[in-house]
Amino acid sequence: MRHFKINHEEIKNGTVGRSVKHESASAQVTGKAIYIDDRHQTSQILHGYPVMASVSSGTIESIDTSEALKIPAVSCILSADDIPGQNDVGPVFKGDILLAENEIFYHGQPVLLVVASSYEAARKAARKVVIKYRQTPPLLDIKMSIANQDWVRPPHSLKKGDVDTALANAANRLEGEIAIGGQEHFYLEGQVSIAEPTEEGGIFVHCSTQNPTEIQHLVAKVLKRPFNFVTVEMRRMGGGFGGKETQAAPWACLAALAADKTQQIVKIRLARSDDFRITGKRHPFYNKYEIGFTDTGIIQAADIQINGNCGYSADLSDAIVDRALFHANNAYYYPAARILGNRCRSNTVSHTAFRGFGGPQGMLTAEQIMDDIAYYCDIEPLQVRLKNLLRPGMDETPYGQKTSQFVMADMLQKLADDANYYQRKSEIAKFNQSSPIIKKGIAITPVQFGISFTVQHLNQAGALVNVYTDGSVHVNHGGTEMGQGLNTKIAQIVAQVFGIDYEQVLVNATRTDKVPNTSPTAASSGTDLNGMAALNAANTIKRRLFDYLEKTYHVDHTSIMASKNEVHFGEQKIPFSKLVEQAYLNRISLSATGYYATPEIYYDRATASGHPFFYYAHGCAVSEVEIDCLTGESTVTRTDILHDVGHSINPAIDKGQIEGAFIQGMGWLTTEDLIWHQDGQLASASPANYKIPAIGDTPAIFNLSLYDSENPETTVFRSKAVGEPPFMLAISVWCAIRHALASLTQQRFVPALNAPATPEAILTAVIEANNWNKKQGCNRD
């Protein structure tokens, strides 16, 4: 395993560290960037559409497709019986069913697939199929799942020290709970796949997916073909956010099934409201805790129960609830802890990966705990946070990994200074005294997010670098581009290695026949893994070129340097393109694969301890809010962020990730409200009634700085992962809303506030605070 050491001399003139434009920017702003649904729009292909169950739980009694088949455009209607291979698309565990066989597990579950010559006809025909069910009462209440111990996977818990004794001996004890809502991904491009039969009896699939390899495997298994008969291509997604890690698979597999049956090209694209109804979301959680702490607000013991509502199947829930456990201490030291994670079953769609992957729900609980202690002890909340941070000597997490980089305290203090936190806080207190209707609040919260897949074998990646004889370079890697700028960063990395212009490097579609056996682009790992694999591939070719120079010109290896499209050796230099041409003529291979596996990581489930994360990413944010005590409306008026991306490969792209993640997190905690009908049907099933942040919701003042540091671990150019960690910076908004609510009781009592803090949730809390005031008044009398 080779790791990269930064050559600062080379970097100075290179591409890494520059805010290069997104590789697709020009195509995107001119409408020329091609997304999957843009293919085959005017050609004659078939369209598939699922027939969806209209009950949440029960069995199928009868199916009548006669009316649907009367529509002339319909070519066939496929059922589970038509599947030659396995009828299961579970990514890790079995149980994610492609087409229902008999039992229905959630409202909207696909039962059949209509195939027709137009999208409209397929959709209409799907609605004409009549299915009768024998209904059973659906399980929709997570508290019921907990009471019945109804799990999709067995519970797992972290244990550190003797928590019961520590709690019993604690100076103060507090109990609390929080219900945390889920979140719809609302990628602007919905789920879509196109499958095309190939001449050798295989299938070629275009799929908007974060995980082409898994699509390849599942399509092959569904069709009972060897993996090499299926090729998946993915150029770009119109947004993913975790929603296309496993949730793209059913539609790719169904399109492939239909293409295989009809031997024609088949496209499946979900209409937006169906995408809402039948694809998984961020898990709703219900968490409870009891904490013990000193009079000065230092945690002595934490007993936390984390309950993830997983929906009907396991999907990725095991790892998601694990990550909630791993982040239930956020950046804080718990001397004794018991953190139990339940994977609760319910009759809804199976909840899935979403930016943060359980981390946000664990971390929100930790931050509520910090505020609870602060209000209870009447200590300034930032002080409580600073006192409880992981620090040298108190560096061990509840899962046994020791933190080794202690930047959080410095970051929090720097941000508090830069954002004028204390002064603004006293101004807010003054404002609130004379403002009966609008109350302001402010809060500063840290994020410490573990980087690596918690499933060890996923921490590997491959890349293929081809240098052509004119000096241009083509790169494939196992990651997928969903807007996050992965291809841009990888082009920068490869350009840096060869000392050539960024424009000389082309990174385009991810294909399973170019780079095999890849991991999903998830867990913020895209650049860490694939960037390192591409770097290794490029370094292999670079070494061959340098060896050639050394041999031919009798110069020392150390005197060779590639920079500004030239290679310098000894006193001489040669254009990169010329060197490449010479190398070719001298029969030196200009193509190489690269591979990378993250070192040092392991986790032992039996003892619930290990070193699951290669390193941690850090950030902190301070947000100021206003709430309306008559209506519960709220707004974020200012946010300041300080975030640690290590040595940034592309500051503009990293900032884009941070700002975007913050706003997405703000939506999760404020306006994005998933509501289910009593029968288990999703009520908030369209953007008309599920509200992600709009442009005016962004803070009027929004400052963002990158923390000046290098990753102490040997990551690619000492950068840090950036996809997920900043999502949780938005917890500062939720804590600020609680701070505004606390002003109603002169900070003596904070009403409960479930997430998301919708106007209704805030008004409910306002009413609770007012009632508390009345009760205090009565007591005093």
Add this chain to the structure above:
Amino acid sequence: MISFALNNEWVNIKNLAPNLSILDWLRTKNGKCGTKEGCASGDCGACTVLIGKYQNGQWKYQHINACLMLVASLDGKHLITIEGVSEQVKTQGGELHPVQQAMIECHGSQCGFCTPGFIMSLMALYLNHKSYPGKNKVIQYLGGNLCRCTGYQPILMAAEQSFTYPRQELNIESIQQKLALYIKQKTENAEIELSDGETGRFFMPNHLTTLLQLKVQYPKAKLFAGGTDLSLEFTQALKQPETIIGIADVDELRHTQFDSSGIFIGAGVPYADFMEAFCQYYPEAHELFERLGSAQIRHSGTLGGSIGNASPIGDPAPLLIALNCEIELTSLRGKRRLLLESFFIDYKKTKLQTDEVITGFYLPPRANNLKLACYKVSKRIEDDISTVCMVLAYQTNQQQTIINARCAFGGMAAIPKRAFHAEQRLIQQPASLTTFQQAGEQITNDFTPLSDVRASDSYRLSVANNLFTRAWYELEGRIDVSKPQTRIKHAAL
């Protein structure tokens, strides 16, 4: 047959499904796939295109949702898509329009799927302003475009930056002239008729009489103005109506009149075309109109559509009811005027007869000393449906006694409805906080709202009650000390 321009191309269409949206037509019939489908319900803006209309001798370009607007309604209009912007720039020897350049420079696209829609909304901003009009205006223009990647900061920056480059106009005079000539030559009685070759028909009459005749001939025909509601029946409910009558070109429905005798608004006038004038008389209504859907929706939607659909959550109805509006209904039998509040019978049911159309709305002149509060409460401030919408209009005498009051709510009942108990509690009372609070407490006697996806019944009752307190603070709370802040500082408020 209809004729219009797509970018710089002339288009004639004879046969067409009457309910085909511009979006589907662009993508499936023309292979112009730069315009994206994000939701097909007018909520995300990914399909935003520009529509140029020739009005009063001038071309006006506005951005609309291509998923809601029907191709059939394009006759005589100029449709500009993202492809058109790029072609334009090429013909002028450039690579990118300033708006596109700015989006690239500011890193305004990540996944890029919403980007063409943003470019078109930014184009509308650019075409309608010579210099950067400020952040609030940008937010008004872009409130109907959702981006899930960037958090909007780079897009806000791009909006500003696009005005710093050398100005680039679109080279569209010749196609505009051709269109203007076509519009002029459209003979008086050449009513537009389109058919899909089977049962579907689309009529686009120019005159009220023709519209009324068609309505008698096809009593089940759907009337189509901006399509902001009706199109959802096509894209979501997958309904295929046999006959659609487009009313956007009916002269008599396109009038507005604002003078000392009051206000008349034709049923077919898009919100954007009358709201400024309206707000000169009723500036308090600004927020209600500016938060009505998005800019795209306001460029298309009409009062006739909102009221005709009798939606319990449409924002114009409570406003018009509180202002004592009369609705004019016309058929071949004649005209009649009703108090708007009596027009609604039950959920989505009105007094409109099958041969009648809504022709317009009359408002009396603004009374002296009229005090008006218009409030909309929703989960999201921009482009959201009201959880509760309240409009309160009242007058006080010199003794600060309330002498009359009309208060109407949306979102509280199956129809937009007055709060009679609350009104009664106000009338003949001093305009004090206690009076307003007591009026608010009457809400439980006036309404039994539902719990739904937007909020619970109890939240609706609490908010409706509390809004009277807000109204008092804003309209009466003339305390010697400084007036307290009554609204959160949101960019769209």
